Amino acid sequence: MKPTDDANDLGSDCSPPRTDGGTSGHSGSAGPVDESIFTQTANVPELTPREKARRTFERRIYAPVAVLLNDWRALFGSLILLGFVVMGTVGVYLIPEASVMEGPIFVPPFTNWEYPLGTGVMGKSILKQVVHATPAMLQMILAGALLSVCLGTVIGTVAGYRGGRTDYVLMSITDVVLTIPGIALVIVLASIYQPEQPLVVGLILGIDNWPRLARTVRSQVLSIREESFTEASRIMGLSETRILRKDIISNLMPYISVNFANSSRNIIFESIALYFLGILPHSTLNWGVMMDKAYSNADLTNPDQIHWLLVPMALIILISLGFILLAQGLDRVFNVRLRSRHETAAGGGDT
Amino acid sequence: MYYSKRIGQSVLVFFLALTVTFALYRMLPFGPIEMVKIHLMQQMLEQGESPSPQQMARINAMVETYTGIDPNQPWYVSYYHYLRDIVLYQDFGRSIFKNRPVFDILFEAMPWSIFISIYGLALGTTVSLLFGAVMAYNEGSKFDTGMTIFSIANTTVPYYIVAILSLIVFSFYLGWLPSGGRMDPNTTPGLNLPFIIGVVKHAALPVLSSFIAGFGGALAFRGNCIREMGEGYIRVAQLRGISQGRIAIRYVGRNALLPIYTSIMMGIASIFGSGIILETIFNYPAMGLVTFNALLNRDYPVIMGAFIFFTSITLLGILVADLTYGVIDPRVKGGSDREAY
Numbered sequence: 001m002k003p004t005d006d007a008n009d010l011g012s013d014c015s016p017p018r019t020d021g022g023t024s025g026h027s028g029s030a031g032p033v034d035e036s037i038f039t040q041t042a043n044v045p046e047l048t049p050r051e052k053a054r055r056t057f058e059r060r061i062y063a064p065v066a067v068l069l070n071d072w073r074a075l076f077g078s079l080i081l082l083g084f085v086v087m088g089t090v091g092v093y094l095i096p097e098a099s100v101m102e103g104p105i106f107v108p109p110f111t112n113w114e115y116p117l118g119t120g121v122m123g124k125s126i127l128k129q130v131v132h133a134t135p136a137m138l139q140m141i142l143a144g145a146l147l148s149v150c151l152g153t154v155i156g157t158v159a160g161y162r163g164g165r166t167d168y169v170l171m172s173i174t175d176v177v178l179t180i181p182g183i184a185l186v187i188v189l190a191s192i193y194q195p196e197q198p199l200v201v202g203l204i205l206g207i208d209n210w211p212r213l214a215r216t217v218r219s220q221v222l223s224i225r226e227e228s229f230t231e232a233s234r235i236m237g238l239s240e241t242r243i244l245r246k247d248i249i250s251n252l253m254p255y256i257s258v259n260f261a262n263s264s265r266n267i268i269f270e271s272i273a274l275y276f277l278g279i280l281p282h283s284t285l286n287w288g289v290m291m292d293k294a295y296s297n298a299d300l301t302n303p304d305q306i307h308w309l310l311v312p313m314a315l316i317i318l319i320s321l322g323f324i325l326l327a328q329g330l331d332r333v334f335n336v337r338l339r340s341r342h343e344t345a346a347g348g349g350d351t
Numbered sequence: 352m353y354y355s356k357r358i359g360q361s362v363l364v365f366f367l368a369l370t371v372t373f374a375l376y377r378m379l380p381f382g383p384i385e386m387v388k389i390h391l392m393q394q395m396l397e398q399g400e401s402p403s404p405q406q407m408a409r410i411n412a413m414v415e416t417y418t419g420i421d422p423n424q425p426w427y428v429s430y431y432h433y434l435r436d437i438v439l440y441q442d443f444g445r446s447i448f449k450n451r452p453v454f455d456i457l458f459e460a461m462p463w464s465i466f467i468s469i470y471g472l473a474l475g476t477t478v479s480l481l482f483g484a485v486m487a488y489n490e491g492s493k494f495d496t497g498m499t500i501f502s503i504a505n506t507t508v509p510y511y512i513v514a515i516l517s518l519i520v521f522s523f524y525l526g527w528l529p530s531g532g533r534m535d536p537n538t539t540p541g542l543n544l545p546f547i548i549g550v551v552k553h554a555a556l557p558v559l560s561s562f563i564a565g566f567g568g569a570l571a572f573r574g575n576c577i578r579e580m581g582e583g584y585i586r587v588a589q590l591r592g593i594s595q596g597r598i599a600i601r602y603v604g605r606n607a608l609l610p611i612y613t614s615i616m617m618g619i620a621s622i623f624g625s626g627i628i629l630e631t632i633f634n635y636p637a638m639g640l641v642t643f644n645a646l647l648n649r650d651y652p653v654i655m656g657a658f659i660f661f662t663s664i665t666l667l668g669i670l671v672a673d674l675t676y677g678v679i680d681p682r683v684k685g686g687s688d689r690e691a692y
Contacts, residue, residue, distance in 0.1 A: 175360075175364065176364050176367050176368070179364050179368070179662065179665060179666055179669060180368050180371065180662050180665075181621070181623050181624045181658075181661045181662060181665050182621065182624060183621065183624025183625060183627065183628075184623060184624045184627065184642075184657075184658055184661045184662075185658070186624075187624070187627060187642075187646065188375065188646075188654055188655075188658055189375070191646040191649075191654070192375065265506075269509045272509065273509070273511055273628045276511070277627075277628060277631055277643065278647075279643075279646060295515065300519045300523050300524075301519070301523045301524045306519070309515075313512050313515075313516075316509065316512070317507050317508050317512070320506075320507050320508075320509075321507045324503065324506055324507055328503075
């Protein structure tokens with residue numbers, strides 16, 4: 001879809017369209033010219049700025065959203081994530097912070113609607129704790145996923161496109177980071193620095209995630225740079241940044257968005273584990289901290305108390321389900337190769 | 352030529368990892384030297400003494416006894432000593448907390464870690480490959496749908512949640528399996544049945560959890576199998592009358608395995624990191640738990656030693672996997688321009 005778009009843009013930019021609809025020959029040439037496909041030009045009407053804006057809107061915003069809404073997984077995933085975002089932004093203002101002994105101890109969930117998710121050993125409402133832990137989680141996920149996706153994309157693209165020595169150096173660095181056991185390094189770093197800000201925690205966790213993306217992006221770029229439209233841009237003398245941005249990154253976008261969802265999930269998993277083990281400082285409230293407290297303070301064989309542990313677990317599963325569904329939906333929506341492969345190979349019998 | 356290049360690359364990566372560890376250990380702020388130094392200086396200030404040159408020398412001497420690092424040495428000298436000690440003498444320093452050589456502590460814990468993680472990884476990989484193949488062959492069936500949902504659920508639920516829940520159910524609630532330790536304390540170690548049963552019982556839950564952690568790739572393998580089954584040469588093979596089993600294993604299976612072989616290799620890299628989390632939850636005294644306790648006690652020599660251990664084992668695992676890649680895919684023999692990961 002991309003290359004033809006670009007070709008159209010360039011066509012209208014570089015040479016003024018001929019208004020004759022391609023019926024007559026070249027005006028400067030002597031004698032009649034046979035009407036071949038080489039001399040015909042299409043009638044491309046000039047677009048007003050408003051029309052241009054409308055087309056851009058349709059192509060960039062309306063069409064992806066429409067496709068997204070058609071895929072139930074993507075729809076469901078985005079709804080879950082939207083719910084968490086609303087909880088972390090609006091919910092924090094609507095629901096007050098939990099206070100000690102605001103209710104009875106160990107109220108089971110869904111029984112008393114003053115405490116919809118029940119209470120823990122200190123009589124704190126679990127729902128309030130959950131809501132007030134969300135902003136820290138979202139910040140962490142965002143920081144980590146952005147860092148890993150940006151680093152992975154930039155390093156992979158540059159290495160793949162430039163090739164040669166740049167490629168060698170960048171890929172060697174990637175291999176080193178890939179080989180060093182990621183979680184172990186993250187754990188060591190986290191225990192040395194004791195980061196308190198959720199954003200910093202996210203960045204540290206992001207270190208572990210970028211090399212795989214860089215590797216795969218590089219191999220994608222290697223094939224895209226051989227495509228004819230990239231070569232055409234090169235021959236036309238467009239600048240390297242423009243080629244990278246317009247031709248290569250824009251073709252990688254679906255891939256990048258899928259990976260954004262995947263690395264978000266990894267960051268949730270790892271951060272919760274580190275908070276649960278008490279390796280990261282318990283300075284901000286989050287679900288891992290809640291799990292840790294429940295695990296050490298509740299009687300885990302007592303069915304009346306275990307909900308304290310189960311509620312944060314369920315939330316972790318729910319948010320990662322949201323990310324995975326979104327990733328799969330996006331993958332199916334954007335990945336033409338995957339779609340066509342399933343159509344041809346499986347005879348449409350696709351789950 | 353390819354093999355020597357690949358081994359050389361691994362050695363290089365090992366030294367780079369050592370350097371990273373060294374930098375973490377010595378150069379960065381809030382590293383062990385700073386920690387011990389600040390701690391000691393605070394003690395002095397609390398006692399009302401201002402740090403004079405003699406006292407600074409005393410502090411430095413104490414830092415050296417605590418961490419085995421001489422702060423007065425320039426970094427390149429200590430870097431050289433550090434590399435020399437590790438490579439020539441396998442000397443990772445002494446544990447601050449346990450006052451034993453780090454190498455001994457880790458070397459004792461190592462086999463147990465390998466024991467549970469190898470079982471988990473091998474089981475997880477085998478089962479997920481089998482399931483992936485069966486799913487592909489019965490595409491669209493109930494089994495396929497059910498397993499697809501299960502696989503997605505498996506990627507949604509973190510393995511440590513499975514670990515915690517199985518610990519609660521099987522050992523706290525039902526009492527079938529022990530909740531900690533790696534052997535029955537009432538048995539004598541050796542080749543006798545009670546001891547082996549004890550070991551298996553203690554390892555059951557950690558292995559189950561790392562099996563869950565390693566159980567990825569079924570969906571990917573399924574997709575690859577389906578794509579391979581649509582290829583023309585499979586049809587030609589069927590027309591030639593080659594038996595179904597041979598087609599399934601040698602034609603479809605082998606070719607479908609190649610793209611995900613690399614991600615299986617990456618499983619090796621993540622397994623030791625997840626070991627830290629799993630062994631802590633199950634209180635299973637192996638590498639991970641030793642590392643975790645060292646982290647809690649800020650026992651830096653042990654932390655760094657464990658980190659080097661993790662790196663070298665991972666490196667070894669990936670190297671072996673990479674060198675055997677040629678067995679699975681004969682095309683790569685001598686190929687240097689392929690995608691390794």
